[in-house]
Amino acid sequence: MHKILIIEDEAAIRRVLVKILSEENDSYQVFEAEDGLSGIEMIKKEDFDLVLCDIKMPKMDGVEVLEASKKIKPEIPIVMISGHGDLDTAVNTMRLGAFDYISKPPDLNRLLNTTRIALDSKELVVENTRLKKKVSEKYEMIGESPSMMQIKEMIEKVAPTEARVLITGANGTGKEIVAHWLHQKSERSKGAMIEVNCAAIPSELIESELFGHKKGSFTGASKDRAGKFEAANNGTIFLDEIGDMSLSAQAKVLRALQENKISRVGSDNDIKINVRVIAATNKDLKKEIEEGKFREDLYHRLAVILINVPPLNERREDIPLLIEHFSKKIAVEHGTVQKPFSPKAIKMLQDYDWTGNIRELRNVVERLIILSNKEVNENDVKLFASK
Secondary structure, eight states: OEEEEEEOSOHHHHHHHHHHHHHHOTTEEEEEESSHHHHHHHHHHSOOSEEEEESSOSSSOHHHHHHHHHHHOTTSOEEEEEOGGGHHHHHHHHHTTOOEEEESSOOHHHHHHHHHHHHHHHHHHHHHHHHHHHHHHHTOOOOOSHHHHHHHHHHHHHTTSOOOEEEEOOTTSOHHHHHHHHHHTSTTTTSOEEEEEGGGSOTTTHHHHHHOBOTTSSTTOOSOBOOHHHHTTTSEEEEETGGGSOHHHHHHHHHHHHHSEEOOBTOOOOEEOOOEEEEEESSOHHHHHHTTSSOHHHHHHHTTEEEEOOOGGGOGGGHHHHHHHHHHHHHHHHTOOOOOBOHHHHHHHHHSOOTTHHHHHHHHHHHHHHHSOSSBOHHHHHHHSOO
């Protein structure tokens, strides 16, 4: 059911609008307000999917309603209703965030089309908000240890800038989470974040994956294809395990960083890009440079800001928080009641040698929750958390 609010001081106009919308679709639930003040009060109390608002009204005019509504519930699309003399004002309301405007007397087709489009846009906004929230929850950073607080403080400072970041740390420490936080807290958060696992792509395909290719440029290139850099335009590209990238691909990445342009495999045409690069590695890149496996000039381009994510064994005080976090998530995923961990069980897990870091801890917590009874105790840990 779509809830639509009509704010209009002329009763005859309100009746026409209510009749048209109610007869058009039985999923439209139409509400009425006779002036701007009562309309704003209704907006505060109800979750409307669309507001149709007159411009000239007593007590509070349509422009004031629009501005107030955008502060209260900015996601609601507002369509302004304008008389002939209000047309310039109606156009100006578009700059203030109005979705559209309809002239009086309302044209039937224009009204219904605008209503449908506005309702569709509201659903898209809600869905995008839901997906962003889901992404944020997935990449939540858990920990209050000094090292984690330092990383969070660094992210707050660095994320709003355009500085390139190199994230280092062992496998399973959470480098990907740091990268997502950098993107979500940046000015590019509305753009895409494209992830590339350089270690998972064969060396002969990495250039095509990153930069795209032209049809016929190699066997299997049956059509033109855009690469990850193009997909990340105006957003962020996350090059995970960049230490595994081939030297030829490194040279092209270096050019992209220096000139802000790329060329597809098999093409001489340049494509301009606007991409922020965040890279991560579990390797010692300075050692890789000494051995001739990584370009020193690329390293210095990438490592403007260095963030090292410590192994779990160096921040054991975060383990109780991580256990609680994983327990909640796993209970939701399995559709079960969250199982508590006894203090002794938590202490044993804090003393455990976490060679697999957070990834290993998550797996052990899930195993213990599935195999234990109502509470996870020290005996469960002895049985199920052994290496």
